Amino acid sequence: MTTASRHSVPERGTPDFARFAIGFDQRDRARLHELIDQVLDSGRWSEADMQARFEAAWEEHNGLPAVACSSWAGGALAALDFAQVQGETVLCPSNTFMATPLAAIRAGATVQFVDCNRDDLCMTFRDFEAKADRHKPRAAFLVHIGGHIAFEVEAIADYCREHGIFLIEDCAHAHGASWNGRRPGTYGDAGVYSLYATKTISTGEGGVLVSGRPEVLDHARLYRNYSKPMYEIAGLNFRMSEFTAALGLVQIKRLPEIVAWKNEVARTHLDPIHAGRMELPAGMVSGLYKYIVFDWLEKSTGRVYDEPCHRIMGHDVELPNTDWVARNHSCVPLYYRPSEAA
Ligand SMILES: Cc1ncc(COP(=O)(O)O)c(C=O)c1O
Known part of the structure; x- marks a missing residue:
């Protein structure tokens, strides 16, 4: 240690x-090279074992099944698509990276911004409740800003459950955080991590969606892959390559x-x-x-x-x-x- x-x-x-x-x-270089060799030898550079191993390791760490994506944006769009936000309102904290509201806009929603707390920099329940009452959102983002978990996550998640609001935790900063052992992404309907180059752990580019709802996970798996083979969802290519997954595997460990x-x-x-x-x-x-x-x-x-x-x-x-x-x-x-x- x-x-x-x-x-x-x-x-x-x-x-x-x-x-x-x-x-x-x-110290992970040798292990990474070994895994990369395994990918090279396998002849399967996408949609294969390394992605499955990475997802299993992420699940072991996070406590919920994981879907690897090529970016946070891919996972976020999959979750928003599942929630059917097109033509609806999505609540979003203003103290976040523009990726958060832009994903909602790209998914066809109108964004209404919510204030944050001064002590945790994350969305405040008081303003969230007021805005939810006023705008009747289909979905909401809660962003865990800075690496900790939003202090009012439970109140916000409870409210969303009671009012049928699909809650997406933006976990782009929150790798490795916990609250009494519970990980980010396990409070709402879905959590989405970024593995962009500056994050606590990174694969250069990449993202991971976690969820406790099998139908959300299935939707994300289809969404990242043009919804092959039935093409019933308007997803695109948000797949993670096997090389990226190899890096992700050493990183999550x-x-x-x-x-x-x-x-x-x-x-x-x-x-x-x-x-x-x-x-x-x-x-x-x-x-x-x-x-x-x-x-x-x-x-x-x-x-x-x-x-x-x-x-x-x-x-x-x-x-x-x-x-x-x-x-x-x-x-x-x-x-x-x-x-x-x-
Ligand atoms: C809060 C937040 N949400 C979303 C993103 C977007 O992540 P990605 O670049 O992997 O799509 C970032 C990335 O910096 C972020 O900081």
Whole structure:
């Protein structure tokens, strides 16, 4: 087990963990090459064993069956298509990446933005309930911003269940997080992860949909593959290649160690000097995609998002906490660099 004690922090200058690094452990190179060779030897470069092994490993980690995709967008579009949002309203937090509202728009929905909390940067139940009552949405996104789980996930998921709103958890930041052992993506109808190049673990490009509902999983499997062989769904190609799945397999196996390492470095090196850091509720572990402080730091990786989506899209809606968050937080650089990789 790699720990912070094996991680050397230079006395002067930038600590290793503050320099950008892709979340990949160099010790996994040999294993990755072995898996790539297996793909080369198999003669099957798509829709084969490696994808199945990657999905099984993801399920083991996440607690729900997984569908590998070529991006978060593919998984999100599959979920939105299942929910039949065309011509309907989808609720979406404004404090997110534009991918979230754009996916809903691409699926033919109208987006209504919801405010966030100041303490977790995630969608607030109070405004969610008010907007749901007003707009009667078919579906909603809940984005777990920064690497932790949205503090009000249970209230929002309960409300959605009671009111027949299809809840998609945007887990693009949330790899490795847990709350009393429960993983992101297991609260709503579907959860969608991104494996884009800067994420806590990455395959360069890629995504994973998880769901506890077999009909959602079946829909996603068809959607990512032109709905072969019956062509009853207007899906496209969102398949993950076997080479990507091989990388995904080593990455998901390494994820618990990456999260433990980041939390150890945060506790040892960052918490003592950042009194204004985000505090998590009891039992929650963040994957620490971002280490968030409620200060304005010049030396930082910047903000999670500088400009809220409702402002980018010119929506005339008051979201005071979202505007506050955009001006009052920073991210302290924290990248996985076990000593072996330095
Ligand atoms: C919150 C959020 N949602 C969605 C996405 C989109 O992921 P992808 O680029 O894999 O489609 C990202 C990617 O950065 C993201 O940060």
